[in-house]
Every structure is written in C-alpha cells, then in structure tokens.
Amino acid sequence: MYSFANDYSEGACKKVMDALIESNTVQTPGYGVDMFCRAAADIIRKKTACENIDVHFIVGGTPCNILAISLLRSHEAVICVNSGHINTHETGAVEATGHKIIAVKGVNGKITPEEIRKAVSLHTDEHMVKPKMVFISDATELGTIYTKDELKQISDTCRELGLYLYLDGARLGNALVATANDLSLKDICALTDMFYIGGTKNGALFGEAMVIRNDALKADFRYLEKQRGAMLAKGRLIGVQMLSLLEDDTYMNNARNANVMAQALRYIFNQAGIRMYVDSPTNQIFPVISNSLLRKIQAKYIVTPWQKFDKKHTVVRFVCSWATTKTAIQEFYNDLITYVNEK
C-alpha cells in the first residue's frame, strides 16, 4: 500500500538526517539555547529581513497554536474560518487553554476582511468574548494560498481593529513555492504579528520555528513553552534540522517536490475527467471521486476520504510531500487509467 494520506508518512529528508547524525555527539545546553538554535534563528532573521524578531523552536504544530493563543487574556478570543485546523482537528486544544474560537465562514479555506469585521462588530460588550487574534494558515487546510493583496488587506484590517494576526505555517513552504504565489517570507513576517515555519511536514523529523515580530507578544514566551510541555530537553534537535533546511534551498526544494507531485496527480485526475472540489495549487488536492472508483483506489493506496460530496461521490484528499517520487505518481497514473477503463 502506497500512502498519499499525508505529508508526514516518512522520516526526514536526507540532508536533515545527515545533519542530525553529524551533530549527534556534540554536547550542547538543553532547552533550545544552543548554538544550532542560535544559528537557525539568525538565518530566519536574514530570510525575513527582520533583525528584531524572536525565534523559538517548538516540537510541533499543535503546541505552536496552543502557545500563540495562550498569549491572550482569558476573555480574548481568536477568529478563524470554520475549516481552520484549530477549530476542527486539535481536540479543543485552544479551548483547553481557556479561549473561545469564533469560527467564521471561509472562502475556499481562506478568511476575508469582511468576516473579520463582522465577527468584531457582533462582539460588543463584556457579556461576549473579545476578539483579539485572527488565525490563518498558509497554505490553508484546503491547500489554497493567500495572495499578497489578500494578506495585506487582512493585515490592515487586523491592525485597524486591534487584532493580532497569527499565521500557522505548517505548510508555509508549499504556499511560498506555489506557482500562483506572490508572497515572500519577508512579506509574511511584515504582515503578521507571529507565524511559524513548519518543519514536520516539509522534511524534518519534527519541529517548527515560531517567529514573533510584534514586541507585545514576546515577553516570557519561554515560560509558556515550558509550562505547556512544548520545550524539548534536546532542543538543539530542532535547531539542527531547521538550520539544515533553511541554510540553503532545501526547504523550498522539498516543498516544490511536494507541490509538483500533487499537481501532477491533479493533471492525471483532470485527464481522467475527474474534477477538483477546490482549486489547490499546493501539495494537497481534493478530487471528487465516485465511490466505486474510490474503493478500487483504496485497495492499493492509502488516501483520506475528506467528506461526502453526494450519494455517489466523495471528496478525497491526496497529499504529496518532499518524499513523493515520480515513480509513485507514474504508477498511480497507470492504475487510475486501468480503474477508469474497467468501468
């Protein structure tokens, strides 16, 4: 069984693995205050063109989101789209820190300034939570990406309304190398208050780099990191991996492979007359597949049924990663042709 189920089915890309091996016996202080973490932070400062950021290396994406939102006071709430990861797939992690999520309608997984304004306008007094942060992800949970203009407008709206803008970058690489993308890491940093660069889904064994640009959010972050169990004893492991990914083009190349492979799958589906549920330019695609075809595919491939489309069709998620090979795609192509022709 070959898996297109997600982008964390394998371990780390070769360069990251080599860096871990090479640094393995070096002694460093614990908890992320080592030279590898410092070097990785410095590279991120350069790539974001922002000397003044704080960078923290966190063990995973859910901990990042928990930490970001635990910066709020308890009556302050976070706005996100209905399909946002924190609203759907983190077992109430945000609420477990005491905060309400104000879920709003998204457009293909993306939030709009209008929905943000509406959410704020509906929360008028102390009998309601106070919206204070907007959560977005890029690429989104539906594989879509924000344009520079869209992000600029969201950012402007947040600043006007006194909201922090936090970006979940679990698949930031996939967004930044997408064909239609016009955002850079510098833009991301300048337009948000806080975001993270995802490692887990783009070539690391695990680990994300949290970037805090807004001074108001910087104080005592390491206390929260420890308190929430998100600080690794051997913190240097994340530094080593992030350094390895970001010191050259590895991070972008990994993401590019994921996108190219997924877009090849999309092309294959199109050839077979199968349409997409949403127009995603990144490494996740969502073909609408007849249930009979899906059963055939699932005999040989692991994929994720996303939601019911109609009685006879299902939206299915296919994900590619840095590890997906041309061979796998070619084989899937052959299989799909066979399955379709069997009808």
Added chain:
Amino acid sequence: MYSFANDYSEGACKKVMDALIESNTVQTPGYGVDMFCRAAADIIRKKTACENIDVHFIVGGTPCNILAISLLRSHEAVICVNSGHINTHETGAVEATGHKIIAVKGVNGKITPEEIRKAVSLHTDEHMVKPKMVFISDATELGTIYTKDELKQISDTCRELGLYLYLDGARLGNALVATANDLSLKDICALTDMFYIGGTKNGALFGEAMVIRNDALKADFRYLEKQRGAMLAKGRLIGVQMLSLLEDDTYMNNARNANVMAQALRYIFNQAGIRMYVDSPTNQIFPVISNSLLRKIQAKYIVTPWQKFDKKHTVVRFVCSWATTKTAIQEFYNDLITYVNEK
C-alpha cells in the same frame, strides 16, 4: 423611563422579600447545608416526583452553566444551538473551563435530534473533541418552548448516543406556564440528566436550584461549587427564597404574570400591524420595528435592540416579568397608538 429591557430590573417579589426579612436573624450553618435549603430541596423532590435527585443552590445562571459543563472531562464538548446563552452571552465561560462548544443550527432557538446526530457523526476520532453533553434552555433565548414530544425525542437521542442532557431553566417558569406548554416539572426531571430551576428571573433577588438526576453526575459537586466561586457563604438565602417561591404557587404565578403581560404587548403590536420576528409564547417577544418608531419608543422606554432586520427595521426584544404591571402595559399601548398615528 420604564424598562422592558429584561426580567431582572427589580428586586424580589413581595413573598420572597418577606421570607428573607422573617428569617433574617435566624442562625444557620453556612454554605447551603441549612434547614431552609433542605426544605427547599425536599419540595423540589416532591414537585419533580423524584426522591433520588441531588439539589444544590447556586448563586446565578452562569455559575450553573459553568458547573454543569465542568463535570465533563476536558476533551468532551457540549452541543448547543448557535443562539444558546453559553455560546453568545457568557464571555466564553464554558471555554474558560476548558471545554469546546459545538454550535449547531437551531429552529427558532431550539435544537433538533437531527442536528445532535449530525454533530456526533462529524466527531469521529481523537483529533476532534468528543461530544458528551447537550445544552438546551426552556424557555429558549428566543422565548420559544419545547413540546413534550420534542423534549422526549431529544432525550431519547441523547441516551442513544451517550450524551448528557442539561437544561438551562433560567426561564423555566415562563415555559411551564405558557399556553401551548405540555411539559411538567416531572417531565423535565425525567427527560434530562440535570437542569436548573431559575430564581433570578422569576421573583428571587438571585439564586437558582440545580437539580441532578443522573447519578453519574452527582459525585463531589459541592467541591466544584466551592472551587468555581458559586457557593454562597450565606447559602441559606437561596434556600429561603426558593422555599418561598416553590412552597405554593408563587413561582408559577410570577411566571404567569410575566407571560400574560408580554403576550398583551404582542397583541398590542399586532393591533398596530407590527409583526413578530419569532413566535414566542412566553415573557420575551421580538417585534420587528421600523427604526423611526424605535427611536420614539426609546425616548420613553428602555428596550433591547436585538439585531438588524433590514435597512429600515430592527428586531427589538421586549421582556416582561413578575413585576410588570397592567398600568405599564396600558400606558405603552396608549403611547404606541400615538407614535404610530404620528406618521
């Protein structure tokens, strides 16, 4: 300015006030373990025809809801309609205890078995919260009430799906005396796992009686009560008031006055050609009023603009209580006729 803003604008009804005065110098133990609380609990046992319930006297409605939901484990969530009080007007009190609210579509403020089933079916694994409680209110936040058949179906659905059913009875009296109502206090107790009989909005200075029928929810409730700051030092005050309200027909009579006065207002609006946003048989009504008429009304009356209806109209909430007088209704009638004729 006369207020139709809510049902807690005045203090307590005369009988309750007299009971407080009469018992004022009696010494009792603190924290609700006194003879008044015991007597009130016994009356509730009789009225619900359930000897086996636990009864606790809580300082207010939000504390009741906090306590009910804090009985869940942290990954367990509560399902309620979008318009549910815990979802809209308690400043994230539920989330502050660590729990997620799964908000679903309501029909005139009421939940349906279909929506409960759908919410459960969408929460399939440990990446999502686990629905474990259903929150309803009767009367609802829109003044509507559940029929016996509706509540029975909801109750059956909850038991089938392993969900606790909790009923917020802030306006339970108003529901039980509504013309169309076919539910009794016995039904409420038998069909839910836990509910509260609201005092604050029906003649008490403050205080609610929490009734726990399901044994699984009884253990250590008083610990939580103290921990959440919901246990009054002079707990007997709530016992005295509830005893006074429930030992005869005062509770129902108070509610009846509120309903009758509100329905008189509704009749008046109908006479003036003004329609209702929702068909409420209880003490809250929601006329759709032109903005110009609303301005005139607001010069002399305090009312609550509920939401925008269209560019020229607003949904306005009028609330009556045990304290609303015929004189006030008569005067409003005269004023409304005048305002309408001025056009």
Added chain:
Amino acid sequence: MYSFANDYSEGACKKVMDALIESNTVQTPGYGVDMFCRAAADIIRKKTACENIDVHFIVGGTPCNILAISLLRSHEAVICVNSGHINTHETGAVEATGHKIIAVKGVNGKITPEEIRKAVSLHTDEHMVKPKMVFISDATELGTIYTKDELKQISDTCRELGLYLYLDGARLGNALVATANDLSLKDICALTDMFYIGGTKNGALFGEAMVIRNDALKADFRYLEKQRGAMLAKGRLIGVQMLSLLEDDTYMNNARNANVMAQALRYIFNQAGIRMYVDSPTNQIFPVISNSLLRKIQAKYIVTPWQKFDKKHTVVRFVCSWATTKTAIQEFYNDLITYVNEK
C-alpha cells in the same frame, strides 16, 4: 444551640435590610451599572481618597480572589502564607484558573518581606513559575492584623520586586477598628494595587467591593467578572448594600461590635485561665481548650475545632459578628464558669 462558628450565620444588619426593602421595586439596569453601584463606588472613592480607582461589586470573597489572580498570565504565580485562605479553603480555586500558589511561612498568619524576597530569589528562570502577585488578608485568617509599618514594608518590597500586592478584605472592617490598628482605608488603598472591602462578613447579605488602584490591572475587568460567573444579574443589590454600609458609620460599627464581643470572650477565657493560641485583636479568637471542656461547650454552642494542640487540648475558633449580642456573651460567661467549676 448558639453559634460562634462564623460571622455569616445570620442575614443582614437592619440598615442594609431596610435599604434592600426600600429599593426593591426601583427599576435599574442589570449587572452592576446602576445608580446604586455608582453611588457606592463614589463613596469608596471618597473614603479611600482616591478618585482614580475602579470599583466593582462582586458576589463573594472566593470570586474576588479568583478574579484578582486571573489577572495574571498563566505562568505567573501568587505568593501567600501557608495559612492563606486561597491556599487552604478555596478548593484549589486559584489553581483552577491555572495559577500556582507559592506558599511561604507566615508569622501569626502574616507574611514578611523576607519571605517574599526568598520566594522571588528561588524562582530564577523559565523552568519555574514567575512570582508576580502577593496575596495578604487583613485581618488575617488567624485574626491578626498588619501594622502600618508592616504593610508599608511589604508594599515597598512588592514595588521593588515588580509584584502586585492584593489584599483580601473579607474582614477588613474588623482590622480597621481593632484597638491596635493604625491603618486607614486610605493607607490600604495607597499601599496595595488591589483590595476588596468585605460585605458578607460585616452586615451585608452578601457582596464585596473590589477596588483596583493600579491602572495596569483595570482593563476589561468586567469581562472576567462575567466569564467567571461573578457578575450578578441584579448587581444593584450589592451596590445598595455597600452604599448602606458605607454612607455612614454602619460598616465600622458592625465591625466594632464583632471585635468587642470577641474580645469580651477572650477576657472571659483569660479569667478562666484559658490561653489563646494566637494573639488576635479582632473578631476571631483561638482559645486552647481541654478536650473535656470542649465537649461540654459543644453541647450548647456551635464552635469550630481549628486544629489539635496536643493530646488533651484543641485550638478552637470562636467568631463574633455584627449580630452577636451582649446577652449571648453573658450567657456563655455563665456557662463557662459552670463548666470549669464542674471539674
């Protein structure tokens, strides 16, 4: 059975009760934004000689403490003495809001600058909580009081170390009218960041007045109040009571009666050769009583065994209040003489 068990065995003092009756049918807005609350706040502004304070009317003492401590960030901790109410008798209410209590040794229930400094010096980095608030009570849980000099030193220490000083004033009246006291309400306000004036234990049915002097703690307090279930619908009830207590000398007179009666009890015990566990000048005294004598007393009086003293003696708490009468004290005197002579 006559009760010396606590200072909340009865309802409210006559003046407060009359004020509640008189204001009962007046319509006011809910949730503490009414004219009575405003008037009570203004009186507190005068009595504290501080125009710039925020005043909130809270339903009880534990909610006050929950609210004060929920102003901290989650990694920030509160320092208090081992015997502090929040550490012993609030069922972990502070921890339930996510905060650690750093319990330190007290001297007769009072904290010292040395212990504060020590606690701060032991918390050096992000692997430990960060001390950020000091909790004291005056009178303390052992009935003792702070001198002006002591409070000044604690206050100076807190300001030097960047700690907020919060004072639990459940028995503030008893402290301020104690014979040895040299603190005024103005001093209390000037030397702390936040404190509350207790009503429940000094003549009100319930309710406390939270005073916030430090601007850094003021923002959005009402949001927290609502979220934690500490905001009463008929908030005006607390305003009415506080106004009644504070507009003249009633508050101080109530406290004075409590202290005088307790000190009379102390004199009686001394006459009978029974010594005190701690030297308390307020309304709580702690005689060390032989177990056989205690049994006799308990046949007619409700008192609280506080802790074992030795095999044959128990520390017992006797509490007087605004409601304790000379007759009760006289009768206890007669009984005690009888019991002692029976030996």
Added chain:
Amino acid sequence: MYSFANDYSEGACKKVMDALIESNTVQTPGYGVDMFCRAAADIIRKKTACENIDVHFIVGGTPCNILAISLLRSHEAVICVNSGHINTHETGAVEATGHKIIAVKGVNGKITPEEIRKAVSLHTDEHMVKPKMVFISDATELGTIYTKDELKQISDTCRELGLYLYLDGARLGNALVATANDLSLKDICALTDMFYIGGTKNGALFGEAMVIRNDALKADFRYLEKQRGAMLAKGRLIGVQMLSLLEDDTYMNNARNANVMAQALRYIFNQAGIRMYVDSPTNQIFPVISNSLLRKIQAKYIVTPWQKFDKKHTVVRFVCSWATTKTAIQEFYNDLITYVNEK
C-alpha cells in the same frame, strides 16, 4: 568545556540513531498508531509481564506529567514531595491544567506513607481540594531510589486511601540498574497505576513510553494526548527509538554506563575528601564543594550549582549519561587532583 550539567547534552545512542536511519523512508500512519509503536508496546507488555496495559508514546517528560494529572477531575489534587519535578521545575504545568499540588516533606527526595496519610487527613471537606493522586519519581530528583519495600508500602497506602499512584520514570533505567536496587519493571508496573519509561535521558533523541495499568485511567487518553499537544505527527519516531532501546539490553546498558560513571566521580570526590549532600546510587551526584574549588572546576567543566550549602560551600550537581566516557572521568580526576593540590 566538558559538560556534566545533565543527561541530555548529546543526541541519541548509536543503536537508536541507526534504527532511525534504517526506518527513515518507510511509510507509516501518523500519530503513533504504526507498527513500530505497536512492536515497542508489545515488548513493554512482555517486560512488565502485564498484557493488559495501555502504552502511549509521548514526546517528553513534562507532557507525560501534564497528561497523567489531567486525568483527574478539577478539584482533585496530586501529592508530591517538595523537591518533586512537577512542583519545582515545570513552570506550573500541573496548575496550568487546573490542579493543585499538595507538596509534602520528603526524605532524601522520597515520599513516605506517613506524609501521604497526613496530607489526606488534613483535607477533610469540600472547602479543600481532594487528594487523588500521588506523584513519585524513581530515581528521584536527588538521585535516590525507592526500595521494593518502600514502594510496596506507598502502593498499599495509596490503594487503601483511594489514591492513584503515578511514577515519573524519566530516570527509571538509572534506578533499575543501581547497585542497591531490588525493584524490577514488573514490580513498578504492578505497584503503580501509571508510570512512564523515560527515553530522553537514556539514549533516545526524545520520547517516553507511558504505561497505564489501571483500567480507570485508560479511557480516551489519546484525546488528551492530542489536546495537550503531546502527540507527535511522526509518532513512529518514538516507537522506533523505544523498540531499539528495549528489544535487547541497550536501555539497561545505557543506564548502567551513566551510573558507573557518576559513581566513579563520587569515588573521586571521596578520595579528595569532598562529601556528598545526599547518598545517591544513580547517575546524579551532589558533592558539597567549596566556592573556590567550584570556580576552578567551572573554568573547564559545565556543572549545575544546585543550592547554597553554607557561606563557603555549594551543593553542585554532576550528571553522567549513556554518553559519558571513561576518558572524561579520567581527565576530571586529573584536574580535580591538580585543583585541590593548588590550595
């Protein structure tokens, strides 16, 4: 600078590293439901002689402790010694989940049945938290270990009093291979309700194996794991490492090296006339060193000043691990002789 600061200064032991490399490109499902995790769990079932346990692979020790304690209801508290890790070095992580720690006196870092009984006897009613779990660590934070008899007595006490017994096994290997130890993994499992086998400090890059024996604690653990951010996307990484450590004697051998090296250091200090603060048979030792000697050592070695001993001496922590070499110990010996003779 050579570091004796802790047992997590290096990466992973060679066998673990090789296992990670070898399994790197294998596709597995995410979140710890893969074949490696299953195999590692099976080995733990064999080694504990308990088929019926649940095993979960958690990213680190603080997350393990957070998860264990989040199984309690919010008014339930955990008893541990003052020096317990959760009480001192986890930034209030336990309190951040809403639970109070009842800190009691330890004997050389170990809890006693007497202290457990005393803590329970002092918590008598609903105004206090309810003790429900006992937290111990083996080896303790002071390097000491429990004997079988001691653990048996603690376990019996807990069962008698209705308390869960949870054991933090961050350094469980070091305890089990200590010369004086008479406990086996089977004993640990049989005598506790829940414990974890630490990987981070004994040869893994990171990761711990949580073992739940008591059925009452098993339900929905994975929900909490996800909610608290403790579930790794590539969960198989912990399975791979634990499998590698436990499938043969690697885990015990790693721990043995750590202990032997630390005991060699202890011998060296003894030879130099330097005494120990506590008698530790494991991989942490605590010599009492003069401040002048400490300064010399710190010029070349990284060690942890643990606490002031007196004006002229400091208790210093030296830690060895699987990675500590004979060469390092030999060199330290030579240096110490030199430093001491310089005087």
